[in-house]
Structure formats: structure tokens, C-alpha cells
Amino acid sequence: MRPFRISVPASSANIGPGFDSMGLAVNLYLTLEVTESEKWEFTSPSLSSNDNFQDHFIFQIAAKIAERHQTTLPVCKVIETSEIPLARGLGSSASAILAGIELANQACDLHLSSEDKLQYGTEIEGHPDNIAPALFGGLIISTLTGNEINWLQAPALDVDLVIYIPNTELKTEAARQVLPDSYTREHAAAASGISNLVVASLLAGDYELAGKMMEKDMFHESYRSALIPNYDQIRKEAKFYGAYGTVISGAGPTMISFAPKGEGPAITEPLQAILPDYHVSVMKIDMQGLTVEQ
Ligand SMILES: Nc1ncnc2c1ncn2[C@@H]1O[C@H](COP(=O)(O)OP(=O)(O)O)[C@@H](O)[C@H]1O
Numbered sequence: 001m002r003p004f005r006i007s008v009p010a011s012s013a014n015i016g017p018g019f020d021s022m023g024l025a026v027n028l029y030l031t032l033e034v035t036e037s038e039k040w041e042f043t044s045p046s047l048s049s050n051d052n053f054q055d056h057f058i059f060q061i062a063a064k065i066a067e068r069h070q071t072t073l074p075v076c077k078v079i080e081t082s083e084i085p086l087a088r089g090l091g092s093s094a095s096a097i098l099a100g101i102e103l104a105n106q107a108c109d110l111h112l113s114s115e116d117k118l119q120y121g122t123e124i125e126g127h128p129d130n131i132a133p134a135l136f137g138g139l140i141i142s143t144l145t146g147n148e149i150n151w152l153q154a155p156a157l158d159v160d161l162v163i164y165i166p167n168t169e170l171k172t173e174a175a176r177q178v179l180p181d182s183y184t185r186e187h188a189a190a191a192s193g194i195s196n197l198v199v200a201s202l203l204a205g206d207y208e209l210a211g212k213m214m215e216k217d218m219f220h221e222s223y224r225s226a227l228i229p230n231y232d233q234i235r236k237e238a239k240f241y242g243a244y245g246t247v248i249s250g251a252g253p254t255m256i257s258f259a260p261k262g263e264g265p266a267i268t269e270p271l272q273a274i275l276p277d278y279h280v281s282v283m284k285i286d287m288q289g290l291t292v293e294q
């Protein structure tokens, strides 16, 4: 086996009303450096020296994918590094799942297509909104109906992104529990109308309208806002300093603003001063998605 390096970007899902169906790849990366070895070694920021590599999430995903293809992983040395904070709404689990799938793909020579990876990743994660952009890059609108996934990569957005990462975690599973099990027809019609308009205005480059409509989400934001520290303040201050709109990133607690191109720093600076316990920064949209270097 030739050594290889896998890189997977983080992602910000939902973008307001695109709940479980829209997400954007951003420039924070999980990487795996993989070489063949005499004995298994897995170095990871989330493993202490007492932990068994077999308990590692990425190893488990890779082993499952290999098993699904009636094979086993060869003995490898894997070094994981990651810039993606865990349980903050930046798709760390989706990036880790894709890294595991690609580890199996490369190490076992599975010749998986991108659609295979999307399918496997979505089956594990449950929804394609983080998996699809982390795999393909850019802004992806996707939908899972039964087992079928359809998706579209939008043209590049001409915006700055500002993210506000607090130093507290919120597990996606916990943030899904506060959501209603169902919506009335009236509610669903209004919510999907808002979502349609966000997508249409992003595609048309009408970012003022996109920002206005994303803040009107009716699928998840209002139910989750109590779980998100400084939710109202971040939206209000970001708007004051020029943002088009600010929403929860994924299931939170990170928030993300869409701002006019070049205006990101004018929001970052005052917001970082207001939120000393946060990491506030301008992010770039990653247009590559998952990459493998031999
Ligand atoms: N690189 C990783 N290595 C091991 N486990 C990970 C990794 N990334 C994510 N996870 C697992 O996924 C969990 C976070 O997933 P989730 O609650 O969906 O939040 P998010 O995907 O928004 O970061 C972590 O607590 C951890 O169990």
C-alpha cells in the first residue's frame, strides 16, 4: 500500500431553513496520514495513551466499510490531526465519517464512487446536509427520500462568512430532541416557502434577501435558540455591523453570519470584543471537499 493523506473540510449545515438538506463546506480540516505498518497505530487528538485504537470512531467506520465489502483493513499507522472542534455545529462527525470511509476505500482498494461515499456517509449520519458539502465542497442542496439522495452544488457564493464558536459543546443528538416531531400543514407550507426563497436568492446572488429569509427559519432556529448562548445578541450585533443574516451553524452552538464580500473583518473585530469567550473569525468556503493525496 502506498502512503496517502486524506483531508476533509468542516461544514456548516442548515443555513437557516435548509434543515437536514443544505450545507456549506468551510476551511477547517480533518486530516489522516496513513502508511502501512507492522502493527496498528492510531494517533488522534481524541485518543489518550490508555485508549484502544479499536474504540476510535474513525477506525470503527473504516472497519465497518471494509466489512461491508467482505474484506478487512490492512495493518496501518494512522496520524489524525484536526482543526474542527467537536460538537460545535461544524460537522465534525460527518468529516470523521467521511475520513473513515475514505480510509477503507484507499487502504482496501475498494474503488468507491463519490455517490457510494455519499450514500454510506448519509446512512451513518442520518442526513446528507453535512456529508454532501464535506465530500464535494461548496454549497450543496441535497435531499434524502427513502434511500435515494439527490443533490446539487450551487455556484460559488460571493460572500464573507463569520463564525462564532463558543467554548461549550452541544451534541447534535441533544439539539434534535428539542424539535417538534411534526408541523401543521400551514407551518410546513410557510417554512418551506422561506427555505425556497433562501435557496432561490442565494442562487440569484440576492444576498440581502437570502440573509433576511434565513433569519425567518421556522424549522429549527426558534426551538433551539434557548440552547445557544448569546443567540439574540450575536444576530443583533452582527446585523448592526453589516451582516446580511446570522443563523445557527448546524445544530449549534456555533453561529454563522453571511456578510458582504470583504466586510467580514468589520464584523469579526467588534464581535470578538463583545464575546471574549468565543473564537470569532472570517471563514472561507472550501470548494474542493474531500481530497486524497498519494
Ligand atoms: N475526529 C473525530 N474523532 C473521533 N470522534 C469524533 C470525531 N469527530 C466527531 N466525533 C464524534 O462525533 C461527536 C460530535 O458529533 P455531533 O454531536 O454530531 O457534533 P458536530 O458534528 O456538530 O461536531 C463527538 O463528540 C465524537 O463522539
Ligand SMILES: N[C@@H](CCOP(=O)(O)O)C(=O)O
Binding pocket: 011, 013, 014, 019, 020, 021, 088, 089, 090, 091, 092, 093, 127, 129, 130, 172, 175, 176, 220, 249, 250, 251, 252
Ligand atoms: N441538520 C442537522 C445538522 C447537524 O449539524 P452538526 O454540525 O451540528 O452535526 C441538524 O440541524 O440537526
